[in-house]
Structure formats: structure tokens, C-alpha cells
Amino acid sequence: MTQGTRLVVDAVTMRFGGLTAVDGVSFTAEPGDITAVIGPNGAGKTTLFNCITGFYRASSGRIMLGETALHRLPGHRIALAGVARTFQNIRLFGGMTCLENLLVAQHRRLMAASWFGIGAVLGLSRYPAAEREAVERARAWLEATDLLDRADDAAGSLPYGAQRRLEIARAMCTGPRLLCLDEPAAGLNPRESAALSQLVRAIRDGTAAGADPCSVLLIEHDMGVVMGISDKIVVLDHGARIAMGTPAEIRADPNVIAAYLGEDEPA
Amino acid sequence: MAYALQQLVNGISLGMIYGLIAVGYTMVYGIVGMINFAHGDVFMVGAFVSLVGLLLLAGGIDGPAAILLVLVFAMGITAMYGLAVERIAYKPLRGSFRLAPLISAIGMSIVLQNYVQLAQGAREKPIDAIVTGSLTIFTGDAGFVVAVSWIQILIVITTLIVLAGFTVLVTRTPLGRAMRAVEQDRKMAGLLGVDTNRTISLAFLIGAALAAVAGFLFLLRYGVINFFIGFTAGVKAFTAAVLGGIGSLPGAVLGGLLIGLIETFWSAYFSIQYKDVAAFAILILVLIFLPTGLLGRQEVEKV
């Protein structure tokens, strides 16, 4: 049984003008793992993330998801290749309901079923079945993220923690092989953080909402969350990888301690 | 060659007028983030007030004193118009949805046009040339004379003086600092004690005064105005602002000059009917390759 797909980040460099935000970073996110990328502020985590999810084009290096070269794909194709993401500053479709948000995430599947819109307007028979299926998937994810009772409320009207969960549910509705979470625990209270950890584990193991197991790549500042759920941690500082290993290894790594506690700069 | 030089001179003086109007667009856009669609019509009001001023003085004072007096009169009254427009149509909508102030501005543009039409009549208003004569630069081959008319010189000098004063205002005074602060971050500027409402109102006031200068120069240069000149000039000036990079003050002047030159050269060498097509086509081309205009800040997509 395949447990997701391997992500290989190979010597990725990203320059903005004279600034090198990510400098030759390599690592592998194994299938079925939760891989965390951590580092002090400005270490280049989000930039690396944006390269993987297609928002920036890496200046050099390769990013492979299984056999697919992500660094060659235009932005919207990344999602089709099986990479889903959330955003540091939540980006929901605020004026649409939770259910609608989750249906937009299933756009490609529904679009194909609706014969690119034309069939659906004319009321061809294949579309309603596809939509029912999509609604069922959405319902399952709403249930998994504890949002079922808010299904028909505008996403913009949800409290903060619920918006974070909805964003994860939306990403999962694309049916990804790799889920990229950009600081999912930011702004959550301890109880919500714990629930989040559980949800991310369930996503990895394929026990949430009946979906297939899915590898997870995670940027996070909350060390409690990171150390608790990560199978592997990659540490960045000043755009370069300074350490990689299991949570226990990372905790003991002198480089990491130096980067966080700082010899020449405050953490 | 001589012909081209003459077109250059004509293009620059036309471009200066566009530039003056464009500054008003770009300043308001930079600070409030809205297209002040009525700005072209404020320019038109400025031209009409100048006309009234000139006629009031006719027979009394003349010469440079009259010109200066009318200019100040037009700037004052038009600035009040700019302020009134802002108070009535935009201020209640501050912080509202993006399209509401735009529609309100289009409404205000319709109001101003028809108001002036009702008050002053729909006919064209011709006046006799006030500044006449020209300065011959040189006589080219085949006897073609390259000449700069005094009015063109007046336009260039007036524009440069006004823009210099304006630049000092924006870069060297507390008001200018407040304006730039509000442009960067309105909420933060407010928290730091900048009176944002007053600053925004002043931006409209200054923009309208500059438009009045443009209106006055337009009247002197072309000698005829009507209530509809605001639309065409406004669209061109807005195009200039976008071409230069909306929000950028030097960009507005540069864009104005470019639009003036493109229009003049196109009329001279290709076809006068399609001069507006040329201006728009170049705008579209520039935006396709430089999506934020020539001097606009490059937007980095923040994710």
C-alpha cells in the first residue's frame, strides 16, 4: 500500500535581486511522514514553501513529487499534481459558505464532470451525481474538522481557530498526496493546538474523513506541536539547512540551539 | 527633422497639461486608493472659472498681472470645488467597498458636466488669444520654421514652477510628510497623530488646484472650451498616471509627457483621427510588459 509520495527538494536556491532567501536547500519528505521545517524568523521557510507550492519559481534546483517535476509547473498545476497548501494569513473565500469553500476545492473534478460547464448548464445527468459525491466528501471533512454545524455559514464569519481548520479541510478536499501547512497553529489556544495535532496525524495516517493517507509538510513556530507530531525535522537558518533529523536529534543538535538561542542575534 | 522638432515642442507643451492633471489622479490614488473619476471634470471647471476670470478682468487689467490674478482666482475656486466633491461624494464612503467610491465618482463626474452645461450653456466658448506671438528657434531646410509660441513657453514655465512648488510641498513640509505617511499606512498614520481626514482633504484640494492650472493653460493654448473637455482630458491624464505608474508623482508627469508626445507625433505622422487609439494602444502594451507602469512600485505577491 502506497503511503503518499516522496517529495525531494534538491539544492533549491531562491534569490530576490541581491538577496538569497533560500540557499541550496536539500531534503526529502518521505511518504507517510510528517516533515517539519523550522527555523528562526527570516530563515527562508515561507519562501521555500512558496517554491514548493508553485508561488515562486526557484532560481535553481529541483523539486520532485514522485515523478513530477514541481518546479516546472505553472501555479495552478501544482495542485493538480497533488500538492495542497494552507496560508500563514488565512485565505478563505470569506463571502462564501464553508460548504462552498470545500466545493471550490473540488473544482477540477466537478469541472470535468460538468463537461467544463456546458453540460451542467444544460442539465446533463452526470453532473448531479458528481456534485452529490463532492458534497459528501465536503461533509466528511466538515465533520472531521468539527465544522459540520457551521457548514452554511460564511467562512469569513467563523472564529479564528475554525477558519484554520476550514482551510485545512479545504486543502484536503483537493485530494492531495502532499499537504503543506504554513504555521497552522499560529494564534490557536493550547486546546485547539492539541486538536490540530490530532487532525494532522489523522491526515497522515489516512484515518480522517475516509481519505487516503497523505504526507504532510509543515512550517511551525509552536515547538510543542512540532516536537509532538513530526517524524522528521528540517532546520533552516539564513536560508541554509543547518540540521535535519528526528525530534530527539534536533533537540540535541548544537547548531540548532545556537541558531535559536543565538550567539550574535536574539532569537 | 525640423518638422519633428516642432512636434517635439508641441508634444511637450501638451504633455505638461496632461501631467498637471495626472498628478491629481495619482496623488488621490496613492493616498485613498480610488480613481477620482470626477477629476477630469474638475479640470473643466477650472477652465471655466479661468474663462470667467479673464472676462471679468477684460478691459481692466491686462498683461502678466492679469494672468497671475486669474490663475490664483481659478486655483482658489477650483480647489474649493475639489474639496466639495470630496466632502459630498467620497468622504462618507471612506473605508467602504472598492466600487462604491468609483460609482460615486462617476456620478459626480456626470453631475459636474451637466451642472456646468446648465450654468454656462452647451455651446463652445471661444476667446481671443491673450498670449500671442512666437519665438523662432531656427529655420530648417525647405524654409520650415521651428517656432515655440510664447504660450507654449508659458505653459512649460508655469508647469515647472507649479510642479517645483508641489515637490517642495510633498517632500519638505510637515503636510507632505503627513501625506506620504497616510499613503503608506492610513491606520498607522492616524494612530501616530496624523489627521488623516484633513490630509486626504488637502490632497483633493491640491489636486484640484493643479487641475485648475491645467485648465487655465488649456484655455490660453486652445482658446476654446466646452463642458465636455473634462472627459477626454481626464481619460488621457488618467492614462498618463497609469502609464507612469499610478501612485508615483514623477511618474504622472513622465506619463503625461509621453502621452502628449505620442499623441502629437502620431497625429503628425500617421493619422489624426487615430491619435487616441495610439495613446491607448501604447498604454496597453506598456501594461502588458510592465504591469505596474513605468515608475510604479513593483508589487511582490505576498502569500
Added chain:
Amino acid sequence: MNGAALKDATLCAAVAAVLFVPVVGLRTAPGPTGPLRIEPHFGIVAVLVGLVLLGRLAIIAWQARRRPTAAETPRRVARVMARSGRYVAPALLALAVLLPFLPGTGRYELDLGILVLTYVMLGWGLNIVVGLAGLLDLGYVAFYAVGAYAYALLAQEFGLSFWVCLPLSGLIAGMWGVLLGFPVLRLRGDYLAIVTLGFGEIIRIVLLNWTNLTNGPNGIGGIPRPSFFGLPFSSGGEPGSFAHFFGIEPSPVQRVIFLYYLILALALLTNWVSIRLRRQPLGRAWEALREDEIAARALGINVRNTKLTAFALGATFGGFAGAFFATRQGFISPESFTFSESAIILAIVVLGGLGSQLGIAISALVMIGGFELFRGLDEWRMLVFGMAMVVIMVVKPRGLVGDRTPTIALGTRKAIGGGLVGQGQG
């Protein structure tokens, strides 16, 4: 009424006096010898200043009276609106269908109905672009013009019938939509607005100057009138005409009624397609783009193609409306396709409420129908029109119907307050 209010109003009146004296009070007019001179009109200024004084006092009084209940009023109004809203749409539709047979409906009322419905259709067409996809299009009239000229030229040059020309005109306008959209749709916000405005102006200038094709400013006349599926309307009632075929008295009103139902059908088609698409993945993708383009891209939505479909579809409906306009008028010229036309259509959409089919229909009825009330005061009506735009925006910035209705629900559909709905960056 207190001192502060009086002071405020007096200040307003003083400002008004300064504003009105040079523009209204000193009217420039040609003197007996030719050159312009000044005619004083201070009486009017006095009246206007008085009106400003009283108006300002009235506004202050109104604001003071309504402030305590300001918080709850909108909600109460919204609830009443929501409850009555369910009946407004069917009532309007019934009125529209029955209008030609209502007592008191004559030629004038039908013509007005046709005019209003044309704008309803244009509003609904533009709504796809602005209201759903969130793309600010200031040059919508270009597609209206393309449709009208396409119809006129096809019908005249090739003698094609109305029912062939109509879809072709829509198709051609749609193709122009794609042609324009392709390079410019990556522009955002106001850059897109000015480029679409420029495109509208380019089309108008070309129509004005390409004399060989369009006959320039003189326009194209003698455009064939539509037939009733092959049966022409003629006043003689000869064999083969509409009246003869149905054995009724020929009357010029028959053609008007036919045109009325034609535009009603076209408008309803626009409405039907919009409503249907909104509940489909394509429509949801449009709305998602309006809400957050970056998030939509991350979900695998092809941003450019999705925008293009909205642009093309909006243009197609604009083209249909243009073809109808051409066949109804029998004459078209570039004068009918100026920027102010684009502005009016956009105003109808925004005033009605972005994305709201019902709001747009009401807004077209109020703005275009209301416009007709001032028919006698020709010079004043544009002024009043502009003022109405400003006042409606200031009072209801979200338009008449600002709420958004969800397209699907697990339980009951709850209207989403306008404050949460985005207006797009494109």
C-alpha cells in the same frame, strides 16, 4: 434645531455661495458684437444658496433623528426585505410578461419597457464579469457595439436573417471578449479598469473612422427588422406577413410587442444562464476568484482561463443585446456607444448590488425608468441621474441588495451579509 446645526448650515451655504457665484452667477455668453461677455445671474445663486442652507439643515435633522435606531434599522429593513424579496422577483416577472396586455399600455410604455429590459440584460451580462468574477470592466459598451455592428453588417451585407445574425453577433462579441481578455487579464485592479476603458474607446474611435466598413459618424441605417420566425411585420397585412398568417388586423404595435418579448426572452436567457452557472463549478470558481485569487490558484483553478470565460460570456450577452439594439433601432452610429453608456451599465450593476440578479433588475428599472420621469426636463435629467448615483452610493454603498445568497446548502440557505463578500482585485 440648535446653534451648532445653524452654524454648520451657514458655513455650507457660504461655501456654496463661493462655488456658485463664478460658475452660475457669472454666465459667459456671446455679446451683441460677437465675443463672450459676462451676464450676471445672481438671483439663481441666491436661490441655490438658500436651497443648500435648507438642505443641510434637513440632513442634520434627519441624521439626529435616526441615529438612536441606526444600529437596528438596517437589520429590520433587511428582514422585511428578505421576506418580501421572495415575492418581488415573481411579481416583477409577472408584470414583465403581462405588460403588453395590461390596460393603459401603449406604444410609449412598451418602448420604455424595451429600453429598461435592454439595460436589465446588459446589467446582468456585466454582472457576470464584475459581480461574480470581480473584474472591473469599464469598457463593456465595446461588446455592445461589436454586437450591434456585427448584426448590422451581417444582415445588410449578407442578407442573413435575424435568427442567424443574432447568435453570430453574440459569438463575434464573445470572441472579442477573449481577444481583449487574453493579454490584459493578468492586470489587476485599476490597471484592468483603465485598459478596458481604453479598449472601449478604441472600438468607438475605430467605428467612427473606419468609414468604408462602418460609414463613420453617419452610422448604418436601414438595418433589417426582425421577422416573426420568417413572417415579416408589415402595415399592409399582405399574404405572408405576420398579421395575415394569424388572421388579425395589422398594426404597428405588433412589431413592438414582438420586440418587447424578444428582449424579455434574451434578458431571461441571460438570467437563467447566470443563475445556473453560479451553482456550477465554473460560477463558484468565478466567485472564488473574486474572493481570493491566490487561494483559488492554490486549489488548482486556472485563473486566466476562468477569468476569460467570465469575460467572454459577459461579452457574448453584451453582443446579443447589441444585436437587439441594432434591429430595434434600424439605425446605429458610434454615438450610441460612448463611455457614459459603460458607466451607466456599471452603475446599474453596482447600485443594484453586485451579484444580485434581482437588485440589478430593480436598479435598471429605477434608474432608466426614473430617468424617463424627467423627460420634460431634458437638460436636468442627466444632472439628477448623476446625483442619484452619488446619493444611492452614499446611503447604500453595497447597493440595493447587498447580501449574497449561497449557491448550495446542507441545511437552510442563509444570506451572507455584504460586509463579508469581496469585490475582487481584478
